[in-house]
Amino acid sequence: xxxxxxxxxxxxxxxxxxxxxxxxxxxxxxxxxxxxxxxxxxxxxxxxxxxxxxxxxxxxxxxxxxxxxxxxxxxxxxxxxxxxxxxxxxxxxxxxxxxxxxxxxxxxxxxxxxxxxxxxxxxxxxxxxxxxxxxxxxxxxxxxxxxxxxxxxxxxxxxxxxxxxxxxxxxxxxxxxxxxxxxxxxxxxxxxxxxxxxxxxxxxxxxxxxxxxxxxxxxxxxxxxx
Numbered sequence: 001x002x003x004x005x006x007x008x009x010x011x012x013x014x015x016x017x018x019x020x021x022x023x024x025x026x027x028x029x030x031x032x033x034x035x036x037x038x039x040x041x042x043x044x045x046x047x048x049x050x051x052x053x054x055x056x057x058x059x060x061x062x063x064x065x066x067x068x069x070x071x072x073x074x075x076x077x078x079x080x081x082x083x084x085x086x087x088x089x090x091x092x093x094x095x096x097x098x099x100x101x102x103x104x105x106x107x108x109x110x111x112x113x114x115x116x117x118x119x120x121x122x123x124x125x126x127x128x129x130x131x132x133x134x135x136x137x138x139x140x141x142x143x144x145x146x147x148x149x150x151x152x153x154x155x156x157x158x159x160x161x162x163x164x165x166x167x168x169x170x171x172x173x174x175x176x177x178x179x180x181x182x183x184x185x186x187x188x189x190x191x192x193x194x195x196x197x198x199x200x201x202x203x204x205x206x207x208x209x210x211x212x213x214x215x216x217x218x219x220x221x222x223x224x225x226x
Contacts, residue, residue, distance in 0.1 A: 001059070001060055001061070002057060002058055002059040002060070002067075003028075003029065003058050004055075004056065004057050004058075005026040005027055005028050005029055005055075005056050006027045006053065006054070006056065007024040007025055007026035007027065007032075007053070007054060007056050007112075008024065008025050008051060008052070008053055008054070008077075008095070008098075008115050008116075009022060009023075009024055009048060009050055009051065009052050009054060009095075010024065010025050010050065010095040010098045010099045011023040011050065011095065011096070012036075012039075012048055012050065015035055015039075017040070018038055018039065018040050018041075019035055019036060019037045019038065019039050019040075020035070020036045020039040020048065021033065021034070021035055021036075021066075022034060022035075022036050022039075022048070022069060023099055024054065024056055024069065025098055025102065025111070025112060025115055026056060026112070027109065027112045028107055028109075029058075029107060030103065030104070030105055030106040030107045030108055030111075031099075031102045031103070031104055031105070031106070032056075032058060032104070032105060033066060033104065034058055034066060034067045034069040035066060035067070035068040035069065036048070036068070036069050036071060037068060044071070046073075046076075047071055047072070047073040047076075048071075049078040049079060050078060050091065050095050051077050051078040051091045051095055051119070052073060052075070052076055052077055052078055053073075053074045053077055053116075053119075054071045054074055055071065055072040055073075055074050056069055056070075056071055057070040057071070077091075077119045078091055081122065085224070086128075086221075086224055087122050087127075089221040089224055090128075091122075092217040092220070092221070093215070093218040093220070093221040094115075094131075094134070094135075095217075096218065097135070097138065097215065097218065098111075098115065100212060100215060101138075101142055101206065102142065110141050111138070111141050111142075114134065114137060114141065117134070118131075118134055121134055126184065126185075126186070128186075128191050129177060129183075129186050129191065129194075132178070132191070132195060132198060133181075135198050135202075136198060139198075139201075139206075144205055144206055146198070146201050146205075148163075148165075148174055148178055148179060149179055151165055152164060152165055152174055152179060153165070153166065162176075163175075163176060163178075163179050172197070173193075174193075174197060175190040175191075175193045175194045175197075177190060177194065178194055178197070188225060189225075191225060192226065195221070195222050195225065196222065199214075199218060199222060202214075
């Protein structure tokens, strides 16, 4: 049995001397796992950068057992950013979230399109700000929406409007751009606060309850803003 599809490479791990086990998020079949034989060959090796968009031919004998991929490159999305560490960290973080938090063999065209949009976001001037909203949309699609506008309170301090959420008698301030979404040049420290806020929610509401460790790839991306 086999099927043909398009997808993005979200993870790869060594299987044996010449092969890899890959996870690919596909348009019509969701996240799928399979073996890529001959993955160390020069022809195939260059295709296998995390985030690359590929054409997939998947073959398997029995449902529930791992099959194998034959792949062809459609778009080398990741190599475009080999000279931009911050964007490479963003790619690694985004693809790892897809790996960790999506269900195997479950089609979700919204999520596939969101991954596709991610690589357009990287070319925007304010890409970091849009990436934070991308993460929020991702969490919404998988059933963990964080609607900040519904839970924040606001105050005026030194003639400046500030938003916050209150938890255990502690105020946690929310960067204005996450509520108003009209700032063009968001300062670096506010981008860090935005990423940290979403990361805290991710850890508290999704990762810890499911005994999943906080992904190092996202931590590396976050620390790049310190």
